[in-house]
Amino acid sequence: MCGAMYSEAFSRAAAKVSKFAAVTNSRYFDIHNTAFRSFRPAGEIRGRVLLAHEIAALLLDAGAPVPVTHNNFGEARTILETLLGLGFAVDVISRSRTRFRPRRRYDLLIAPRASLARIAATLNPDCIKVAHLDTAHWLFNNAAVFARERALLERRGIALESHKFVASNTAIEVADYATLLGNDFDYQTYAFAGKPVFQVPNPAAMLYPWNPDKDFAAARTRFLWIGSHGLVHKGLDLVLEAFARMPEYHLTVCGPIKAEPAFEAAFHRELYLTPNIETLGWVDISSPAFAALLQRTVALVYPSCAEACCGTVVNSMQAGLIPLVSAESGVDIDPDFGMILGETSVEAVEQAVRALAGRPPADLAAMARRAWTVARATYTRENYRAVFGAAIERIMHEREHPGPGIEGFVRMPGSHRRDIGRRRTLRVG
Numbered sequence: 001m002c003g004a005m006y007s008e009a010f011s012r013a014a015a016k017v018s019k020f021a022a023v024t025n026s027r028y029f030d031i032h033n034t035a036f037r038s039f040r041p042a043g044e045i046r047g048r049v050l051l052a053h054e055i056a057a058l059l060l061d062a063g064a065p066v067p068v069t070h071n072n073f074g075e076a077r078t079i080l081e082t083l084l085g086l087g088f089a090v091d092v093i094s095r096s097r098t099r100f101r102p103r104r105r106y107d108l109l110i111a112p113r114a115s116l117a118r119i120a121a122t123l124n125p126d127c128i129k130v131a132h133l134d135t136a137h138w139l140f141n142n143a144a145v146f147a148r149e150r151a152l153l154e155r156r157g158i159a160l161e162s163h164k165f166v167a168s169n170t171a172i173e174v175a176d177y178a179t180l181l182g183n184d185f186d187y188q189t190y191a192f193a194g195k196p197v198f199q200v201p202n203p204a205a206m207l208y209p210w211n212p213d214k215d216f217a218a219a220r221t222r223f224l225w226i227g228s229h230g231l232v233h234k235g236l237d238l239v240l241e242a243f244a245r246m247p248e249y250h251l252t253v254c255g256p257i258k259a260e261p262a263f264e265a266a267f268h269r270e271l272y273l274t275p276n277i278e279t280l281g282w283v284d285i286s287s288p289a290f291a292a293l294l295q296r297t298v299a300l301v302y303p304s305c306a307e308a309c310c311g312t313v314v315n316s317m318q319a320g321l322i323p324l325v326s327a328e329s330g331v332d333i334d335p336d337f338g339m340i341l342g343e344t345s346v347e348a349v350e351q352a353v354r355a356l357a358g359r360p361p362a363d364l365a366a367m368a369r370r371a372w373t374v375a376r377a378t379y380t381r382e383n384y385r386a387v388f389g390a391a392i393e394r395i396m397h398e399r400e401h402p403g404p405g406i407e408g409f410v411r412m413p414g415s416h417r418r419d420i421g422r423r424r425t426l427r428v429g
Contacts, residue, residue, distance in 0.1 A: 035059060039080060039090045046087030047107035047396075050123070052115055053079060053132070055094040071205045071311040072134075078203060078381045079110070082389045108392075110179075113138070113171035120174055128399060131175035133182070133197070136306045136330070137189035138166035144305040144328065145233050152237055155346075158266045164230025177395055177406070179388065182308035182330040187409040196406040198391035202309040203384040204318040206285055210372050211295060211320065216361040219298040223353060224321065226254040226283070227302065227312050231263045235303030235326065235344060240270035242349035243277055249353055251301070252293060253279040285315065294319045298364055299356055303344045304329055309379075317375035320368045324352050337370035378414065387412045 035055055057073035058080055083090050088108070093100055102122055110130045111119050120129045135141055142165050153159050172178060172193040180186055181202045190197060223243075227234040236253070243251040257264050257271060257279060264271065271279045283290050300316040303326040307313075310329045317323055317331075323338035325331065333340050339356060341348050356364075377383070391410070398406055 035094055037092050039084055039092070041084045041087050041089060043087060045089045047089070048104065049083050049088045049090045049108040049110060050102070050106045050119070050127075051079060051083070051090055051092045052094065052109075052111040052119060053092065055092055058092050071202055071315070074203050074205060074381055075384065078384050079388060082385045083392070085385075086389060086392060108395075111171075113169045114167050116171040117169060117174040128177070128395060129175045130395065131171040131178040131195075133171070133178050133180045133186070133190065133308065135166050135308045136182070136186050136328070137172070138168055140189040141166045141306040145230070148232050148235075148305045152232055156266075160232055160260075160262050160266060164233040177391075179391055180308065180409075183332050184409065185327055186308045186330045191409070196408065196410065198387075198394075198410045199412045200387050200391065201379050201384050201412060202311055202314050203381040204315045204375065204379045205311065206315055206318060207376070207380065208291070208294065208319045208372075210369065214295055214320070214365070214368075216298065216364040216368070219296050220357050220359075220361060220364055221248065222250045222252070222297045223299050223301050223324075224252050224254065224293070224297045224316070225301050226316070227304075229256055229259055231255065231257070231260050233305055235305065235349075237263075237267065238303050238344065238346050238349050239301050240267050240274075240277065241346045242353065244270050244274050245346075245350055246353065247276050249276060249357060251277045252297065253277065254281070254283045257281055294321065298322060298368070299324050301349060301353065302326070302329060303341055303349060305344065307331075314375055314379040317371040318379065320372040322356065322364065322367050322371055324356060334370075334374075337367050337374060 037055075037059060054070075054072040054076040057076045080090055080092065091104075091106075100119060100122060102124075105124045106127045108128050108130060109116070109120055109123055110132055112132050112134065116129060116131045120127070136144075145164060149160060172190050172195055175195055178190065178195055178197045179200045180190070180197050181200060183199065187197055187199070225236055225239045227236065231237065234255075236255070239251065240253075243249060253271065258281065270277055283293075299322040300313065301324045302310065302312055302316075304310060305326070306328050307330045309331055310325075313323050313325055313329050313331045317337075323329075323331065323333055324341070325333060325338065326341050326344050328344075339352050341352055359367075394406060394410075
C-alpha cells in the first residue's frame with residue numbers, strides 16, 4: 001500500500017541476491033542490468049516468454065514470502081506462476097534493465113511501458129509484444145501533475161516540485177496488445193492507439209480479515225490518507241487543507257512526508273500543529289499497530305490526479321475501509337461501497353467527508369463490508385491469475401486462428417464499469 005518503502009524492499013532483495021551471488025559465483029549479481037533467470041513449466045513447453053517485471057520478487061526462494069510494501073511484488077510472482085501453469089518457459093529480467101541482448105527466439109514479450117519498445121527492438125519480428133500498463137498514459141499523467149501543482153500555486157502561492165512523472169514512451173504504439181491495471185478512465189487515455197487492451201485487477205499486497213466487531217459509531221469521524229511519493233499528485237495537500245477546516249473530524253497521514261522536505265515545510269502547520277491531524281510517516285501495513293489503526297478508521301480519502309487501479313485504494317478496501325476517492329484513482333467504485341469525488345478540490349473533499357460521516361453507523365458498516373467483499377472477489381492474486389491467464393489464452397488463440405480479431409477494451413469478468421464520458425475522463429484541471 002505505502003509505496004514509500006518500495007526502494008527499501010528492493011534494496012533488501014538486492015542485498016540477498018548479491019550475497020547469494022558472492023557465495024555461488026552466480027551471474028545474478030546486478031538485478032538492475034544483468035540478472036537473468038529461466039523457469040521451465042512442469043510439463044511440455046508450449047512456447048517461450050520474455051518477462052520484464054519486478055525481478056526482486058522473482059529471485060527470492062520459491063517459498064519466501066512476497067514483500068507487502070508494493071503490489072508489484074505479488075503481481076510479478078503471480079504472472080510468472082500463471083505463465084508456467086499455461087505451459088510456457090519464462091525468462092525474466094528486471095523491468096528497469098537498460099541492457100539486454102536476447103540469445104533465443106521468444107513467442108511473447110511482456111514488458112512495462114518504460115522498456116517495451118527498447119526490448120522489442122532486439123527480438124525476433126514475429127514475437128507478440130504485450131505492454132503491461134500500470135499508469136494512465138504518460139501525457140495525461142504528466143499534464144495532470146502540472147495542473148495540480150499550478151492549482152496549489154494559485155490557491156496558496158506555493159510552488160512545489162511534487163512530481164510523480166511517467167517517462168515518455170511509445171509502449172502502446174509498439175505493442176500488439178496491452179494488459180492494463182485500470183478501468184475505463186485509464187483505457188481512454190490509451191484508446192487513441194487502437195490496440196486491444198485487457199483489463200487485469202491490481203492484486204492487493206495484504207488480505208485483512210473482516211472484523212464484525214468494528215465500532216462504526218466511534219470510527220465514523222476518523223479518516224486515513226496513505227500513499228507514496230508525489231504528495232501533491234496524490235492530493236495530500238487538498239486533504240490536509242480540508243481537515244484543517246474540520247476540527248470535528250480526525251485524519252491520520254501515512255506516507256514518506258520527510259522525503260519531500262519542501263512539501264513538509266509548506267504544510268508544517270497542517271501536518272504537525274493541527275490537533276485533529278496525526279502524521280505517522282511511513283507505516284508497515286502488516287504490523288499490529290496498523291491493523292489497530294484500521295479498526296478505528298472509517299474511510300480512505302485519496303483524491304489523486306492520475307493512477308491505474310491504485311494499489312492504495314484496493315489495499316484499503318481489503319482492509320474494510322470505505323473508499324472516498326477521485327475518478328482518476330482508476331478503481332471502479334459503486335455508491336453502495338464508496339464515493340467518487342465530483343471534482344478534486346478542498347471544498348469537494350470537505351463535503352464528501354461530512355456527507356459520509358453523517359450517515360448512520362449501520363449504513364457505514366454495510367458500505368465497508370461491501371467494499372471488503374468486492375476487494376476479496378476482485379483484487380487478489382487468485383483472481384489476477386485467472387484474468388491474466390484468460391487474456392494470454394485469447395492472445396495466443398488469435399495468433400493461431402486469425403479472424404476478426406480482438407478490439408477495444410476487454411473488461412475483466414465482474415468489472416464495475418462506470419459510464420464516464422470522454423470529456424470528464426480526460427479532465428486534468
